[in-house]
Structure formats: structure tokens, C-alpha cells
Amino acid sequence: xxxxxxxxxxRLAGGTGFYLGIGSYLLFALFPLYWLIKISVTPxxxxxxxxxTYWPSEWTLANFxxxxxxxxxxxxxxxxxxxxIATAAVVTLCASASGYAFSRFRFxxxxxxxxxxxxxxxxxxxxxxxxVYRLMAPLGLTNNLMGLIVIYSAFNVAFATxxxxxxFDAIPKDLEEAAMIDGCSRxxxxxxxxxxxxxxxxxxxxxxxxxxxxxxLLFALMLINSDSQKTFAVGLxxxxxxxxxxxxxxxxxxxxxxxxxxxxxxxIQRYLVQGLTAGAVKG
Numbered sequence: 001x002x003x004x005x006x007x008x009x010x011r012l013a014g015g016t017g018f019y020l021g022i023g024s025y026l027l028f029a030l031f032p033l034y035w036l037i038k039i040s041v042t043p044x045x046x047x048x049x050x051x052x053t054y055w056p057s058e059w060t061l062a063n064f065x066x067x068x069x070x071x072x073x074x075x076x077x078x079x080x081x082x083x084x085i086a087t088a089a090v091v092t093l094c095a096s097a098s099g100y101a102f103s104r105f106r107f108x109x110x111x112x113x114x115x116x117x118x119x120x121x122x123x124x125x126x127x128x129x130x131x132v133y134r135l136m137a138p139l140g141l142t143n144n145l146m147g148l149i150v151i152y153s154a155f156n157v158a159f160a161t162x163x164x165x166x167x168f169d170a171i172p173k174d175l176e177e178a179a180m181i182d183g184c185s186r187x188x189x190x191x192x193x194x195x196x197x198x199x200x201x202x203x204x205x206x207x208x209x210x211x212x213x214x215x216x217l218l219f220a221l222m223l224i225n226s227d228s229q230k231t232f233a234v235g236l237x238x239x240x241x242x243x244x245x246x247x248x249x250x251x252x253x254x255x256x257x258x259x260x261x262x263x264x265x266x267x268i269q270r271y272l273v274q275g276l277t278a279g280a281v282k283g
Contacts, residue, residue, distance in 0.1 A: 099164025
């Protein structure tokens with residue numbers, strides 16, 4: 001398409017259509033979040049009596065106060081932060097090591113090992129919960145946060161390995177070989193040359209694993225029984241009673257649960273953006 005030769009009216013129409021499309025997408029993507037916040041600040045007595053409105057006639061922070069002071073959600077939040085950060089750190093370290101090995105070394109069992117890793121991603125989680133529980137119960141890894149960290153790490157490391165391998169493949173081997181010629185050992189070349197270049201990839205992997213662990217529900221629901229060990233995803237179910245749902249407190253808890261995720265992504269944003277766009281432009 002010849003953009004240079006288009007008339008001013010055509011360029012105006014094209015630009016207007018582009019921004020309308022972007023605006024429509026943002027509206028579609030952010031509307032659920034807006035509705036979540038709207039319900040969380042709506043007084044309980046107005047949730048059903050006022051009907052569907054774009055903003056309540058009265059608003060309150062009582063739901064947030066109840067979640068923070070009259071429930072166990074502060075503990076649930078802390079449990080989720082511990083599990084998510086520990087899982088992200090363990091998986092990123094393991095995936096970086098295995099991804100580097102797959103990228104730089106050639107060995108006979110490599111296709112078989114990669115096939116097994118890929119095969120682990122094909123099983124439905126519901127199918128493997130009973131055997132996982134039977135394996136973890138004798139080891140004392142049920143009903144505690146360490147068990148969640150172990151199981152989350154095991155099920156995320158395969159995909160993270162392939163992700164990190166792609167980042168290592170994008171780094172020329174010549175850089176590493178040049179460092180080794182200058183006197184560095186392989187480990188020194190990895191630490192001084194390769195790892196600084198893969199920080200964006202590690203940031204992307206860290207963000208992916210953190211998000212997966214933060215929002216996981218099935219294993220946390222099946223393996224945790226103690227109220228003091230629940231994560232926030234399981235804790236949301238405490239607002240579901242036998243004859244109703246406390247929508248105000250549930251949505252308030254959901255809004256509060258977004259805060260740690262936003263803080264985490266704000267910290268790694270620079271590396272995450274670089275990692276997601278790495279390899280998009282070559283040359």
C-alpha cells in the first residue's frame with residue numbers, strides 16, 4: 001500500500017480508524033477491571049436494589065476494610081506472595097541452566113529429553129492430581145506451602161526451559177568463544193558475557209512463572225486444607241456461602257490481589273519488555 005501518495009483525507013481517515021480500533025480494544029480489555037472496582041466500592045444494600053448502573057449512587061470502602069481486618073485474606077496474600085516468588089526464582093534458575101545446556105551442548109539423549117519435557121505439558125491437570133497427591137503425602141508435602149512450591153516448579157520448568165533455550169539460541173556462540181579465547185573458563189564466559197545478555201529473557205520467564213503460580217487454583221485447592229496455608233485463589237472461595245455470595249468482599253479481595261502483581265511487574269518491566277520483543281528484529 002502506498003501510504004506516501006494517499007490524500008490528507010485518506011491519511012486522516014486511516015489514523016482515525018487506527019486510534020478507534022485501539023480505543024475499542026482498550027475499552028473491551030479494561031471494562032472487566034472497571035466493573036470489578038465498581039462492585040467492590042458499592043454498598044452491599046445497593047448491589048441488588050439499585051440494578052445495573054455505571055457507578056453506584058453511593059460508594060464505600062467498607063468492603064476493603066472488612067477484607068483486611070475481619071478475614072484471613074492478609075495471610076492468604078502473604079502465602080501467595082511467598083509461593084509465587086519462590087516458584088519464579090527456582091524455575092528461572094533451573095530453566096536458565098537447562099536452557100543453556102540444550103542451546104550449547106549436543107548429546108545423544110537430547111531429543112529424548114526434550115520430547116519428555118514436551119510430553120509433560122500435554123497431560124490435563126485433573127488427571128494427574130490423584131497420583132501427585134499419593135506421591136506427595138508420604139513426603140509430608142501436602143497442606144504446606146513448600147509442597148505448592150515443589151509442584152508449581154515441577155510443572156512450570158519444562159515450558160520455561162524451552163523459553164530460555166530460545167533466548168540462548170539468539171545469542172551468537174562467537175561471543176562466548178571469544179571470551180574463552182581471552183582466558184575465561186566456560187563458567188566465567190557464561191557469568192560475564194552470556195547472563196547479562198539473557199537478563200531480558202530471564203525477566204520474561206520470571207514474569208510468566210510468577211503469574212502462573214499466583215493465579216493457580218486447582219493444586220492449591222486439592223493439596224491445602226489448613227486455613228493458615230491457603231493462597232488467595234483458594235481464599236476467594238470463603239466468600240461463597242451456602243445460600244449466597246458476598247460479592248462486595250470478594251471483588252474487594254480481588255482488587256487487592258492485583259496490587260502485588262502490579263508491583264512485581266513494575267519492578268521487572270524493563271527486562272520483561274526487552275524479553276518479549278527479543279528476536280523480533282534481526283540484523
